[in-house]
Amino acid sequence: MKQVPDTATLIRLQPGAKQIETQGIKWVINPYDEFALEEGLRLKERWGGEVVLVALGPARVEEAIRQGLAMGADRAVHVLTNDAVELDVWLVAQALARVCREEGYDLILTGKQAVDDDQAQVGPLVAVALGLPQVTVVVQLAIDAESRRLRAERELEGAIEVVEAPLPAVVTAQRGLNEPRYPTLPNIMKAKRKEVRTVAWESLGLEAAPLVRIESLSLPPARPAAKILTGDPEEAARELARLLREEAHVI
Amino acid sequence: MPEGIVVVTPQEGGRVRRVAYEMVSLAQGLAPGAVTAVTFGPEAEATASALGKYGADQVVALNGPAYQRYSSDGFALAVQALIDHVDPEAVFFPATAWGKDLAPRVAGLLQAGLASDCIAVTRGSDGRLQAVRPIYAGKAFATVSIQSQRQLFSIRPNIQAIVEHGRAGTLLPFTPSVDPSAFQAVAVEVRSQASDKPDLTEAEIIVSGGRGIKAPENFRLLEDLADALGAALGSSRPVADEGWVPHSYHIGQTGKVVSPTVYFAIGISGAIQHLAGISGAKYIVAINNDPEAPIFKAANYGIVGDLFQVVPALTAEIRRMKENA
Ligand SMILES: Cc1cc2nc3c(=O)[nH]c(=O)nc-3n(C[C@H](O)[C@H](O)[C@H](O)COP(=O)(O)OP(=O)(O)OC[C@H]3O[C@@H](n4cnc5c(N)ncnc54)[C@H](O)[C@@H]3O)c2cc1C
C-alpha cells in the first residue's frame, strides 16, 4: 500500500527540481490500494488467516498505515525511507519483495498503479522477484483454498480476460473489484494499538541505484484561451462545427 | 554493443492494432540497428508484411503450441530469450492492458529499467534514449532515462504518426526454449464486450458525458453525435458509478487516460481528476450551461448552453457537412 498525494492536488514544480513541490499536500492511500486491501480483508473473512500491510516511504506514511489498520488489516510493516534516497519502482519492488519473503504469503495484493508515478510495475516486479505468477488489473477474484488456485477477471480494452493461476500469486487491483469499507470508530481506536514493525531502508542492503532516472519534470503546456460561443444553440452549434472543420481539421 | 529495437506486440488473426505500426515507425526513426517485431499465436507470421511496411526489418512469429493462449509469465520468458538472442538496445511494448501486463514482467527478468506509458522517445545528446512520460495522470511530465543496458519502454497509443518504410519484414526463425507446461498464469477465456465503437485509448475523437446528461436514457443524444463523428464514447466517473454507462467509459485520474485529437466534454464540470485524464487531447470542446464551469478553462472551444439543445443541433450540422463533402 502506497501513500500518494490526494487526487485533487494541483501539481507544482520548483524550477530544476526532480520532485514535485510537496508543501501543503494532503496525503491519502493510493485509491487502487484500497481495493487491494479490501479484497484481502474479504478473503480473510472467508478463509481465515492474516492480512499484513506493507508500505514503503517516509515517516508520513504512518498515517496511511493507521488508516489501513483501521479498515481491518491485522498488522503492518513500514519500510522507512528518507528523502535523500532516489527511489524507482525497481528498488521499491525489491524492498517489498524482501519484506514479503520474511513475512510469508499465500497471496500478494497491490493496486494496479500508483496515481503519482503511474508506472503500474511494482506488482509484477514483486512477482518476478519472488518467482510468482501475476494477474494485473483485476476486477473479479475467486480463490479456491482447497486446490490453491485462483481465477481472476482482468480488464482489457473492450474485453474481459479470465486468467487462472496457482497460489501463491500477485494480483493487482482495479476499480470495480469491490467497494472498500470505511473504518468504524471502534476500529480506528483498535488500530492505534496494532503492531507496526519498522524496517529501516538502509538495513535492507539494497544498492541505491535506480534503473529509471528522472532527468527533469515539466508541466503540460497551457492551452490557449478558449473560444467561447454563446447565444442561439443552433447558431453556436453551426459555428462550432465550422471551427472543428476549418481550424481543427477533424470533420 | 547492443543495437536495434525489439517491438513486442499482440496480434489476432494475422492482424495487429494500429499501435504496433506506430511502435515500429517510432523504432525505425531511432535507428541505428534493425527493428525486430515479435508477435504471438496462430497466424502470427501473417503480420510480417504489414509490420514490414511500417518499419519492421524482421518479424519473429511465435506461433507454436506454447503461444496459443496468453500467459504473462510464459510470454515473458519467451521475450527474454528473444532479447538475449537479438541483443537490442531497447524494447518497446504497447501501453495497453496486454503490454502493461507483460512489460514489467520482462523488465523483472532482465533486471532492466522500464518507463511506462511514454508519449515520446528520442535520442539524447549522450546517445542514449530518453522518454517523456506523464505522471500524476498527466498533471506533470517526467523526462526519464534508463540506466540498465537494455532500455524498456511502453508506448502510449496515438502519439506517433505511422510512416511507410516499404520494407519486406522478413521472418526471423526463432524458437525460444521455454517449457509451456511450466506456464503458471494462463488466460483461459476472453469475453469481448461487443461494441462497434473504437476503443477509448486509441480513439481519434471521444464524445464524453457527465452528470449534466441527467438520466441514462439521455446518453442516446451523445451516441448520435458519436455516430455522426465516428467517435468513441466516454464519461466522467459519477456517470459510470451510477451505472448509466459501463465502467470502461470512465475517464480521468482513476479511469482511462486518453489522448484523442478531439475530446467533447458534455455536461462535465471539469473537476481536476477528470481533467487529469484528458490533458493529452489536442482539442477539448466543452458544452455546458454554466459559464463558470472549470471545464471552459481547459477547453479550446466552448459552447455555453443547454446540452439538450446544442448536442442535437451539432449532430445535425455535422451530418449535413459530411453529406455535402
Ligand atoms: C479519489 C477521487 C478520484 C476521482 N477520479 C475521477 C476520475 O478519474 N474521473 C472523473 O471524471 N472524476 C473523478 N473524480 C470525481 C470528480 O472529483 C468529480 O466529482 C466528477 O468528475 C464530476 O463529474 P461531472 O462533471 O460529470 O459532474 P458534475 O460536477 O456534477 O458536473 C455536471 C456539469 O453538467 C452541467 N450541466 C447540467 N445540466 C446541463 C445542461 N442541461 N446542459 C449543459 N450542461 C449541464 C453543470 O453545469 C455541471 O458543470 C474523483 C474523485 C475522487 C475523490
Ligand SMILES: Nc1ncnc2c1ncn2[C@@H]1O[C@H](COP(=O)(O)O)[C@@H](O)[C@H]1O
Ligand atoms: N512505496 C510503496 N509502498 C508500498 N506499496 C507500493 C509502493 N509503491 C508501489 N506500491 C504498490 O504497487 C502498486 C503499483 O505501483 P506503481 O508501479 O508505482 O504504479 C501500488 O498500487 C501499490 O500497491
